Amino acid sequence: MKLWGDKWNINAEIESFETKDDLIIDQELAPYDVLGSLAHAQILLQQSIITKIEHAKIRKGLKEIFHLAKQGKLRLNLGDEDIHTKIESYLTEKYGEVGKKIHTGRSRNDQVLTALRLLIKDRLLSVEKEMLSLSNNFIEFAKRYQFMPMPGYTHMQKAMPSSVGMWSASFAEALLDDLQVIQTAYRLSDQSPLGSAAGYGVPIALDRKLSAKLLGFAKIQNNSLYCQNSRGKIEAVVIIALVTILSDINRFANDILLFTMSEFSFFSASPELYTGSSLMPQKKNLDVAELLASKVKRVLGNYVTVVTTPLNLLSGYNRSLQDIKKPLLESLNTVLDCIKTATLLLANLTPNEENLTKAITPEMFAAHSVFQQVQKGSSFREAYQQISKNLNTVVLQDLPIVLRNSKNEGSTGNLGLRKLSTQLQKEVRATGKKRRDLDMQWSKLLN
Amino acid sequence: MKLWGDKWNINAEIESFETKDDLIIDQELAPYDVLGSLAHAQILLQQSIITKIEHAKIRKGLKEIFHLAKQGKLRLNLGDEDIHTKIESYLTEKYGEVGKKIHTGRSRNDQVLTALRLLIKDRLLSVEKEMLSLSNNFIEFAKRYQFMPMPGYTHMQKAMPSSVGMWSASFAEALLDDLQVIQTAYRLSDQSPLGSAAGYGVPIALDRKLSAKLLGFAKIQNNSLYCQNSRGKIEAVVIIALVTILSDINRFANDILLFTMSEFSFFSASPELYTGSSLMPQKKNLDVAELLASKVKRVLGNYVTVVTTPLNLLSGYNRSLQDIKKPLLESLNTVLDCIKTATLLLANLTPNEENLTKAITPEMFAAHSVFQQVQKGSSFREAYQQISKNLNTVVLQDLPIVLRNSKNEGSTGNLGLRKLSTQLQKEVRATGKKRRDLDMQWSKLLN
Amino acid sequence: MKLWGDKWNINAEIESFETKDDLIIDQELAPYDVLGSLAHAQILLQQSIITKIEHAKIRKGLKEIFHLAKQGKLRLNLGDEDIHTKIESYLTEKYGEVGKKIHTGRSRNDQVLTALRLLIKDRLLSVEKEMLSLSNNFIEFAKRYQFMPMPGYTHMQKAMPSSVGMWSASFAEALLDDLQVIQTAYRLSDQSPLGSAAGYGVPIALDRKLSAKLLGFAKIQNNSLYCQNSRGKIEAVVIIALVTILSDINRFANDILLFTMSEFSFFSASPELYTGSSLMPQKKNLDVAELLASKVKRVLGNYVTVVTTPLNLLSGYNRSLQDIKKPLLESLNTVLDCIKTATLLLANLTPNEENLTKAITPEMFAAHSVFQQVQKGSSFREAYQQISKNLNTVVLQDLPIVLRNSKNEGSTGNLGLRKLSTQLQKEVRATGKKRRDLDMQWSKLLN
Amino acid sequence: MKLWGDKWNINAEIESFETKDDLIIDQELAPYDVLGSLAHAQILLQQSIITKIEHAKIRKGLKEIFHLAKQGKLRLNLGDEDIHTKIESYLTEKYGEVGKKIHTGRSRNDQVLTALRLLIKDRLLSVEKEMLSLSNNFIEFAKRYQFMPMPGYTHMQKAMPSSVGMWSASFAEALLDDLQVIQTAYRLSDQSPLGSAAGYGVPIALDRKLSAKLLGFAKIQNNSLYCQNSRGKIEAVVIIALVTILSDINRFANDILLFTMSEFSFFSASPELYTGSSLMPQKKNLDVAELLASKVKRVLGNYVTVVTTPLNLLSGYNRSLQDIKKPLLESLNTVLDCIKTATLLLANLTPNEENLTKAITPEMFAAHSVFQQVQKGSSFREAYQQISKNLNTVVLQDLPIVLRNSKNEGSTGNLGLRKLSTQLQKEVRATGKKRRDLDMQWSKLLN
Secondary structure (H helix, E strand, C coil), X not given: CECCECCCCCCHHHHHHHHHHHHHHHHHHHHHHHHHHHHHHHHHHHCCCCCHHHHHHHHHHHHHHHHHHHCCCCCCCCCCCCHHHHHHHHHHHHHHHHHHCCCCCCCHHHHHHHHHHHHHHHHHHHHHHHHHHHHHHHHHHHHHCCCCEEEEEECCEEEEEEEHHHHHHHHHHXXXXXXXXXXXXXXXXXXXXXXXXXXXXXXXXXXXXXXXXXXXXXXXXXXXXXXXXXXXHHHHHHHHHHHHHHHHHHXXXXXXHHHCCCCCXXXXXXXXXXXXXXXXXXXXXXXXXXXXXXXXXXXXXXXXXXXXXXXXXXXXXXXXXXXHHHHHHHHHHHHHHHHHHXXXXXXXXXXCHHHHXXXXXXXXXXXXXHHHHHHCCCCHHHHHHHHHHCHHHCCCCCHXXXXXXXXXXXXXXXXXXXXXXXXXXXXXXXXXXXXXXXXXXXXXXHC | CECCECCCCCCHHHHHHHHHHHHHHHHHHHHHHHHHHHXXXXXXXXXXXXXXXXXXXXXXXXXXXXXXXXXXXXXXXCCCCCHHHHHHHHHHHHHHHHHHCCCCCCCHHHHHHHHHHHXXXXXHHHXXXXXXXXXXXXXXXXXXXXXXXXXXXXXXXXXXXXXXXXXXXXXXXXXXXXXXXXXXXXXXXXXXXXXXXXXXXXXXXXXXXXXXXXXXXXXXXXXXXXXXXXXXXXXXXXXXXXXXXXXXXXXXXXXXXXXXXXXXCCEEECHHHXXXXXXXXXXXXXXXXXXXXXXXXXXXXXXXXXXXXXXXXXXXXXXXXXXXXXXXXXXXXXXXXXXXXXXXXHXXXXXXXXXXXXXCCHHHHHHHHHHHHHHCCCCHHHXXXXXXXXXXXXXXXXXXXXXXXXXXXXXXXXXXXXXXXXXXXXXXXXXXXXXXXXXXXXXXXXX | CECCECCCCCCHHHHHHHHXXXXXXXXXXXXXXXXXXXXXXXXXXXXXXXXXXXXXXXXXXXXXXXXXXXXXXXXXXXXXXXXXXXXXXHHHHHHHHHHHCCCCCCCHHHHHHHHHHHHHHHHHHHHHHHHHHHHHXXXXXXXXXXXXXXXXXXXXXXXXXXXXXXXXXXXXXXHHHHHHHHHHHHHHHCEECCCCCCCCCCCCCCCHHHHHHHCCCCEECXXXXXXXXXXXXXXXXXXXXXXXXXXXXXXXXXXXXXXXCCCCCCEEECHHHCECCCCCCCCCECXXXXXXXXXXXXXXXXXXXXXXXXXXXXXXXXXHHHHHHHHHHHHHHHHHHHHHHHHHHHHCEEECHHXXXXXXXXXXXXXXXXXXXHHCCCCHHHHHHHHHHCHHHCCCCCHHHHHHHCCCCCCCCCCCHHHHHHHHHHHHHHXXXXXXXXXXXXXXXXX | CECCECCCCCCHHHHHHHHHHHHHHHHHHHHHHHHHHHHHHHHHHHCCCCCHHHHHHHHHHHHHHHHHHHCCCCCXXXXXXXXXXXXXXXXXXXXXXXXXXXXXXXXXXXXXXXXXHHHHHHHHHHHHHHHHHHHHHHHHHHHHCCCCEEEEEECCEEXXXXXXXXXXXXXXXXXHHHXXXXXXXXXXXXXXCCCCCCCXXXXXXCCHHHHHHHCCCCEECCCHHHHHHXXXXXXXXXXXXXXXXXXXXXXXXXXXXHHCCXXXXXXXXXXXXXXXXXCCCCCCECHHHHHHHHHHHHHHHHHHHHHHCCCCCCCCCCHHHHHHHHHHHHHHHHHHHHHHHHHHXXXXXXXXXXXXXXXXXXXXXXXXXXXXXXXXXXXXXXXXXXXHHCHHHCCCCCHHHHHHXXXXXXXXXXXXXXXXXXXXXXXXXXXXXXHHHHHHHHHHHXX
């Protein structure tokens, strides 16, 4: 039976069209919905809408659902409508009358939004943790190969001498920038919509600040209408933060694909990372990097879906917003997979010093020759013209010295790895604290 | 075991990252892969690479796989790599040596592409059929309510009198335009890549024209390298054709959502199409229209994924292209669902003549008053200015006469429904013929 | 003064926000608007709404505007609203009363749409011509270097021997596929909306078929409401056809960027195609290829804008649709530039036979070795395993023979260049005919 | 002459293709490039690469260019290549030898990026200011009409009573969330790339921290390679922040378009905001809202362009990145226009109390009736079922009381406007401070 009763029956084909995707997604949403319901029940108890005994029954039932869901045993079938209906039905079937009280003072609109926000927060904290770990590995890689030479390219042509250290540290720094976008997405998601009901409040007193606190939200999302109007917008910011990470992973994967071509052989990966060809016995392909590179395009597509979904919709909830759930979840899961896989790829990567060194050819020192002329008194542009006309005078310079002497901030001789590590450790602690605080709140609800 | 042997073992996490999505999608791809394999086997027989007896065994095995797949019993598990590997393993395990011969002269690159093209063709023909049926229903609806008045809007404000007939026929005509985009997508997909191998041919003679014919392809896709380079591009055209249809369905659904608001009540839907609210007993929501409206955004997101996937890739196959399969399949399935659901929505829609008529208010005849002045000799702009200053002189005119007298092509009195029907029937026959021809070819392979 | 009179004055900031972009774009639209107005005037004459003398005056005035526009002398300023208002004002100011009659029986809605369609058709025919010319150059390039060896890559790793001929011909064939998408876009645009007025017809008789014929349209776009509802949708198909071309140009440019890296040096470009660095005297960058590669992303962005613009809009004209003009025009102009520039790049490209040949290394013949075993009686998979374990037995084969002997359709020894040429010439003639027919119609209107 | 000299001449068509867009955009970039050059000159002085006298000449020349640019008199023509070349040429032509020294120790790569970052910062601060002003106006509007009734909708159907206050305040709160995304974009842009040269540093000592400080950057962007690798990524975050704002403006505009339909007449706009029709004298269209609604789609398209541009590019500068400038600038300018125009629209909007009140119909109190039953002891679901079967018992309640009694946080009786104001004022002060600090730094450089 539907929450809205039995006055009419919905057409079965229509119902299938409306709910079949959701029935799968909602399995993943279920534990978070239980958390939201537990907090809501506590508010109902506080308001004496339910008794202590009723509250105990509801908690018992909800915890059963939580564990079924965690074990993948909570099956939703056609006709169940959604996880929210399912939860109420479960309680009513098993615990009788109290099940009919759990929905007092809320709507599925704030219920599902609360569950989604909890899921987002949970996943984003995992993303933070994994990306910090990957960033740390790039720093370690940079330390290990700090002065190993590597050609620096511009316009896909050799430009100036660089180092494996600089290359690797560039990704570490990139991820720390990305983290700021993730944190913004987290902050926007860290607002409790619970108590906003269908978008217009309810005519009974509910302590929204308390339910927010019970669930580990930093604050309530105040305006009830805005709770619904922010749907799609906030999820879009979440996905964009994921796109930002994946765009850096795309670059890493793409560099690796080029630099493991036999024409370069700057890096090798461990054998167990390769796949073979069905036709050509000699082939060893680094498919994993190709798939890491492409995922940003999948998640970008999801962004386009999510950001356009609320456009030109009237203020207030619209069922179109349901179509945000699938791309949102897929994006979060994809990014977690990708960061972990990129970490594995990096861990299995070895630079080939000989090839890297050999690839630094004399003409790459042309700018150095110009600066030597400048130091002898030429103007820069004249020295440039001079060298330009006599490129054959440009010769290989002592690479270790060149790399170490480049002492400007951010250059090969001054990569700032220690500072980067310090900054990273600060973020690791901050993320860890958020995770512990959230886990504590949720444990309280579940115990 | 992998097709590429047992010289090394792939890392399990990497393998999971690379294949877990595919293992699900490939279930859907399996029957088409069997068709491709059947055609390839026949070519191998023709070239005496396999004997008649071997051919018979292979056919037997492939047909078994076909039926397993159709019954959803062909389970792919982690380690199976993909459906293509699975098929070869199945044959080898069950029929011995012949399994090791099936891959002679092909690569997974042309194998998977062949299967995808067959799947696309199959689905697009279903799309054609369903959209023609929906278009036909719009024509029938237009005939039934040909002269039922309906306000015509511009800039979201009442503009001029129109009719339910014109409104409904606009969608019928729209779908016939969309059909041209679908047909272009079909034509581009109707090229056989089989025999192009990894993208560089094979050093044995294979009759590509014959395998194309056996599979029901209109022609071979000639250049072996282009077969692989067209991946992503042709699928993108397919998805764009689907977006085109969904953009018309979006408009239909959106119109319905507005026109079923209580402020309008121009149309009502059958009760069984509505859903209720968990909180507000009075609510009856037309969620189905909201979800029909949003799907275009999902498929647009899929387009963005697919069209960007091959960008900046080197000529020749790249594993990134694998990530096209999921959004492609989802898009095709979504569109089929949407067209059928839109058909159901239309079938359950009733215009409310009273409200529609009442909504035509006097000022909507202002342009008519201008033209009456023009007919008396005023210049248009002067008459316009005149009426503009004396809007109170504009009065309601006899609606049935106004609607019927509007005899310009495409106007309310001359909607061209019969011509539209004729055009549609021609397309129905063309689609039907393509389907029958394809079914015949495929039946031959399977019998 | 505005067409809608002087009863109120629009806020100047609002007007600037609404029209400033248009005032620039409309300069480009002006000649097409004149053509539409000339056809409309002829219909007014036919209906005796204007006299022969009035018609002559209007034609004179319109032709003056046409020439001003062609010379870039038709300046639109803030307050002019748009080109359509400007044209009526010009006629009224210079030729008096007749100016006030030109708008009889039309709306800006069908007027601007007519002009846009004419512009689209004009530009698409130029696109067709240029892409056929580029395709032809790829065929010629393929003929010139038909058997020049070139490594074939998969997964960014050397796979099998291929040829410059196969590589170049792949682009020729790609462009012929793209042409079909362009032709579909052309066909959808080749429908006259003139006479559909604001989307609901007009209460005077207008021969829509005649005006369509005068303007060179293949047919009328029948349903008046659909004329407006197709806005955005048809333009989106136009832009997608352009994206399709640019995705092939992206691949060409990207291949060139890789293959001109010093690590490959498979191709060189003429010196006059390179740019230099402000800092590094040795640098010679092929910026042109980098910019050719990126344009698809610009036009894809334009597609996203255009395709989403009509979503969730009520049936009938909406001013949001105006925002389609800028991305549409930019896309058409960008693509024309790109095809011409790609043609120039190809014309200045030379393959380096020595490097290309040297790049074909022994292991690339592993699949050939497998097939040789197969011909001796092994099963494919066993031969594959055998060679896989003994890769050192694989040796270089005679390249000219291997390339020429690969006789399957689409392979190096059988590229089908003649057939491709024949197909291309047929298209060249078809495009030429469309262009001549259109020019003839438009000349008639202007003379 | 080009910075890279006269050893070869670039093909004129290629040069036009490469630079024509830039020559226009760079006019807008010029003042920021001057600022960057002034800071760089100071570093060169500090390092004794130029003398005090040379420094004075360079400053004089740069300030001339700044004022020419501000007055729109700095014309770039074909052959000028870009603003960076132009500036060096100007200095060399007018001040001789010193012009040839200005580029010492930098590359166009860090030069253009520095200028872009300065432009972004400048524009984002304007965006912040304008959005805070708009948010404030929504709060004021909410205060003025705090308890004016307004129907609350879900699924585009009347749901529960709400207020103009809640509706307006929802946008104020939305903009404060958007501000966080803008601030993140600002923070990422607030890193100085100056001194990173072509992406690999320079072999002379340059005080990057000092130049960052002189330009008003919060910090240096450390890793030289990452400076270039962050291009496209950071700009994409900027644009996404703009999309976020525009998505809220889209909702506001869309609500207004619906609620000003004659079927609602919930709001009226001042006459000077309307435009008329060329055909229908009675029409008054709120085009401004239609155009406000569509702009998000334009800027979303720009995002897709910018975010995809760096994908699959090798680490290090690539000329494709140049194609980011145009969509970035257009997006920033569009958003500034839109926020100002939305502010104007809001300022000219009047709610129609009578219509709004009348629109609240009895059935909208069904949920209230349920809660009254709950308070009498029913379980929620039973009360719901009860009312559901007896909807005719639901009657209008005293609206002012209902709205004021809804005291939960964020509900009509407790909108939290004062808290919102306080929060907003804090942000106004923060933005103001950032602006003053930046202006002060830039004034120092220019004086």
